Amino acid sequence: MEIALAPKESNFDRGKLDDLLKRRFFYDLSFSIYGGVTGLYDFGPMGCALKANMINEWRKHFILEEGMLEVDCTSLTPEPVLKASGHVDRFADWMVKDVKTGECFRADHLIKNAAEKMLSDKKVSEGVKKELRDLLALLEGYDNKDMQAAIEKFNFKSPLTGNDLTEPIAFNLMFPTQIGPTGDYKAFLRPETAQGIFVNFKRLLEFNMGRVPFAAAQIGNGFRNEISPRQGLIRVREFTMCEIEHFVDPRDKSCAKFAKVRNYPLRLFSAENQMGGQSAFEMTIGEAVDKKIVDNETLGYYIARVHMFLVKVGVDPQRLRFRQHMGNEMAHYAQDCWDAEILTSYGWIECVGNADRSCYDLQQHFKATKVELVAQKDLPEPKSIDVCSPLPNMGLIGKTYRKDAQKINAALVGLAFDVAVGLEKELELNGKITLSVDGAPFELTTDMLKFKRETKTVHVEEFTPSVIEPSFGIGRIMYSVLEHSFRQREGDEQRSFLAFPPLVAPIKCSILPISFNQQLVPIIEAVKECLQSHEISCRVDDSSGSIGRRYARTDEIGIPFGITVDFDSEKKPWTVTLRHALSMRQVRLQVDEVGPTVEALVRGRLTWEQAEEKFPRFESKAE
């Protein structure tokens, strides 16, 4: 499926971008002086600033604007929490091993690569190729038996040695550790930040004065022990996530702010279209929800907001779509799920999952802890309900069953209405009933137990909220933005640059003195101070090299604006030139105008065209 949908940008040269990112230390393999560790990356000053700016924007766009409750929970997570969430039993990938060397491979990746290799082999018959294409289309839904059958049928081997492979075995992707000095308190590093929010649900609900809907959010690291990670930042073992858990009444997923986004157009790729072999389509989110293509308003609202965020930080909207999960992909408890996918040279990459997780997580933690994770809702009007209350004769039950009497009482109190009515009838009919408590039968007679019928008036009802979860992989979004920002100057392909939105650019402004002349130093200092007082990050490049070469060097790391201090700068009042990297055009302005102007340009309050109208044009001969 993915292959057919990945029209690679023909003129994009990933090698060139990778070289730039490594050379200018956006990021690089961790611990490389020790040989490096696959799937771990360190961010250098450029990558770190880009990441911090994206996260800041995320915090503004979601937490501040939507009034979300932010939490910051630990990565260390005790085993029982992840047992309840299902991760201990099910958060695994199928792995095959080279029978001789023990080398490990993720089974589905090995099958995909081997099948693609056979498909490009001229000696393979068209009949087999058809079978391989069918295999690839269904691979995402395969279990271990299906994969073992495929490996046997097509005789797939270890790609490194040609040796045979073991049967697929489940490998849990969580990193194990233990807490405390005794070594017997098992824990894991969290594979997602979401569980930290669920276990804090009661506190958060209370913080929100008991009201639902509300959303909580968390920014933090997740850890997944991938079997053999490749593909750079796309598949890593430690990564920053931003997750939102929006709690909502399962019977009313309408959204007050939906009207604000109703007309927002999106490219949607529904499950129906995928199964029918059709392509993605444009539609407003309002229409998609009206037609029930997207399940509900709340999910639809988030899909639109996610789209706005991604475009704001530099994702090309032409290479962005929302793909609905098909039935076999979705977690069994999920109601609906739409992945924001971004097209890169690796194909369409899932960058934000938007899932309706229903009540699953809260219910699981309730089952494990017996702590009720519910919200209350005022009923539109008080309701009368029928109650069938057991009236046990505890004296007699105590005499008969001794230490089990309390358990019997607890079981009676917890009886659902229907069950109590059934038992009442049976007791009337037979004069006795058999109650099963913790698997053991207890006979209760009419002198031990009676039932009382009554009517009660209730004003509120309890419910377990549903959860709508947008979950962002920041590293993947960042890599996509890097690819989408990568440009080569027309006519000078060697001269590449990064056209980031100024909002997220790692450094906003460069300062380039035209010479080493000491008289320029106080002007450079004044420019720096003026920029810093407006919280604009800047970098002085006073290295040797022509001004044109230095422009190229600052363009390469995506600095959107550049200031040159030249020999005319010294005339009072001091002036400098301001250059717009994208258009390479320049204006001349006074030093004290630099801070407010660049700040306005970065925050989007001023366009470059407006700046050109405001200040005199400066013609440089350097480029």
Added chain:
Amino acid sequence: MEIALAPKESNFDRGKLDDLLKRRFFYDLSFSIYGGVTGLYDFGPMGCALKANMINEWRKHFILEEGMLEVDCTSLTPEPVLKASGHVDRFADWMVKDVKTGECFRADHLIKNAAEKMLSDKKVSEGVKKELRDLLALLEGYDNKDMQAAIEKFNFKSPLTGNDLTEPIAFNLMFPTQIGPTGDYKAFLRPETAQGIFVNFKRLLEFNMGRVPFAAAQIGNGFRNEISPRQGLIRVREFTMCEIEHFVDPRDKSCAKFAKVRNYPLRLFSAENQMGGQSAFEMTIGEAVDKKIVDNETLGYYIARVHMFLVKVGVDPQRLRFRQHMGNEMAHYAQDCWDAEILTSYGWIECVGNADRSCYDLQQHFKATKVELVAQKDLPEPKSIDVCSPLPNMGLIGKTYRKDAQKINAALVGLAFDVAVGLEKELELNGKITLSVDGAPFELTTDMLKFKRETKTVHVEEFTPSVIEPSFGIGRIMYSVLEHSFRQREGDEQRSFLAFPPLVAPIKCSILPISFNQQLVPIIEAVKECLQSHEISCRVDDSSGSIGRRYARTDEIGIPFGITVDFDSEKKPWTVTLRHALSMRQVRLQVDEVGPTVEALVRGRLTWEQAEEKFPRFESKAE
């Protein structure tokens, strides 16, 4: 030592603060619905915003203003890296166990608590008390043998059971895990972020165009498997650190910006004063460096900058001092070390370590990897140096030693000048030498090897930089700020509040409608929008309860400003009242003035007194 220096605030009630922090969800024990895990804390919306604001301010104060290179490295760290840094062998605490129950205690904490308990026991003789006081004064320098002797001498037992204790055993504080599917690639969670910077030194130096001094910084989590953590946020197992590694020429630790802080006064507690039983003293950092009390300008500059940061985020300068490490406390490689200590109800707490780590870390990683971690410096003038170059006859050596020939050649090329001269002499004298390569001896004769003397001119020299490291524990600073901000209203002790500096306050402004009247809703929305467009976080409290009670509730969580929408608000142009929580005074202003005014107040561009001059005073009868 610590006890004598901990004059507890007499009227501070920690129980009240703890209750407030838990009730309003600043932070709380992690996974408490599962029974909780000691030493792990989750931050709720209030704690999370306070922490994020403090970190933002840190990033501005240090990274932006000082032009530092920020990096973001992984927590997962392979064993060889932490073996080289010394953590695998030495990052341990001494632990004793209850011989019967196996309960674990940190030995020094157990001794300290037991000794303090005996000191307060009237039945203990004055002679023994004197010995106990001596014990406490020396405890920080004790090794396992000293502690075992103390336990035996005073007959200390398990505080829980009264059982005997084992001898102290070393317990490594790092959390172990493994990377990848085979289980044989050992790793740890990093105990500090510093090592991530050291292993990236080459890339960072290159990014800085080869120039030293420069500083790199990292904000991220550290993990320490504390034996039995108590004391809330002061001692935890997972915590956020901000670390700076400033690389400098070991022979020139002067600092260009030192003049800017020279007259900054500090409270210093030198090693000499501690040993002499004297108290801390006030001195400018300039005088302290001049008198060699603080080792060098760079360290002094950071001490002053750290002080400015701490005061800016809300630490009471009266409860802040810099304490120098005494000889027995300091790591063996450290040159000088000053801890920023903050006085809290737990005593003086180390919150920022400021250490001159010398060249230790870079040299250790060089030894482990053979990757040279050095910088180059232009010599003031070119220097002539004598060289004694080996001229091996590789043909003959190859014939004689076959596969070892290359190793021999490499060993010859790497000879230091002195060694080469020695071998030259020996070769002349005996006609042969024995060269030891990887522990094996190789005989080389005059026909295999000659030496050539020459003079070379060099323009640069290489050196391993020294590292000056300020290392911040954000959780500890945060807890200190919470204690220092905690206030009770005079005459109404039940009414407590948090007087944060507005810069770090979790929420900047509350919005309180005086009634549920629907006509007020559009005014509330307009106020909210105006605040958000100025990036001011706000919280609407439209719950029931008198306006005075709601003020008290927003004061309690440290919201510095409050807006009330009342019945006069509806008159055009819409106006609201703005309240200053600290003084409880109010002014009245138009809705569109709210955003710019609160922003100016938060950023410190406007004082409350100035606001009172600018806008008409409003007298409220609610408080």
